[in-house]
Amino acid sequence: MLRALLVMSLLLAGAWQLGDAAWLLAKARLAHHLIDDAWEEQLRQGEPVRPWPWADTWPVARLRLGEARALPVMAGSSGQALAFGPGLVEGSGEPGDPGRTTVIAAHRDTHFRSLQSLRAGTGVSLQGRHGRWHRYRVTETRVVDSRRELMPVFAGPGLLLVTCYPFNALAAGGPLRFVVYAEYLGAGRAPEV
Numbered sequence: 119m120l121r122a123l124l125v126m127s128l129l130l131a132g133a134w135q136l137g138d139a140a141w142l143l144a145k146a147r148l149a150h151h152l153i154d155d156a157w158e159e160q161l162r163q164g165e166p167v168r169p170w171p172w173a174d175t176w177p178v179a180r181l182r183l184g185e186a187r188a189l190p191v192m193a194g195s196s197g198q199a200l201a202f203g204p205g206l207v208e209g210s211g212e213p214g215d216p217g218r219t220t221v222i223a224a225h226r227d228t229h230f231r232s233l234q235s236l237r238a239g240t241g242v243s244l245q246g247r248h249g250r251w252h253r254y255r256v257t258e259t260r261v262v263d264s265r266r267e268l269m270p271v272f273a274g275p276g277l278l279l280v281t282c283y284p285f286n287a288l289a290a291g292g293p294l295r296f297v298v299y300a301e302y303l304g305a306g307r308a309p310e311v
Contacts, residue, residue, distance in 0.1 A: 153190045156168065175202065177203075212247070222279050223281065254300035261295070261297070279298040281296050
């Protein structure tokens with residue numbers, strides 16, 4: 119009797135955990151659909167559109183690294199914004215801004231995991247809020263110690279992608295950052311993805 123009760127308790131606990139994980143995955147997938155819809159609506163309206171009424175962020179661009187699928191770029195670099203995708207760092211330039219570098223940050227173990235495979239010469243595309251695609255080419259990747267070195271932000275239209283480093287660290291948050299700099303090549307249309 120005790121054994122049967124223990125087995126039943128363990129089965130219920132396992133089912134609870136699986137259900138909880140499935141619910142989290144379903145919410146994440148729904149969020150991405152709502153974010154994509156908000157981006158398309160924003161392109162039509164020309165004004166920021168929140169993906170759901172209580173959202174504290176909204177899509178501001180789309181980023182395509184090499185041949186990969188385009189990712190929505192969210193407004194801001196708070197933990198809440200980065201949970202849904204890369205974030206446009208506050209105070210940085212918009213795509214193609216002639217006077218400021220565009221800086222985008224994301225988590226190393228989700229949206230920016232692929233940064234570790236970017237090499238000099240890789241193409242990057244960034245769609246701005248007016249629908250225009252801006253093209254960039256990776257020129258440099260390096261590791262920066264945020265305690266000793268400032269991010270290399272320039273008064274020009276480049277693109278800086280930033281994530282925590284090392285990519286396989288067990289604990290998040292250390293002082294090292296993996297930085298990808300891409301030079302601006304110009305604006306135009308890129309293939310839809």
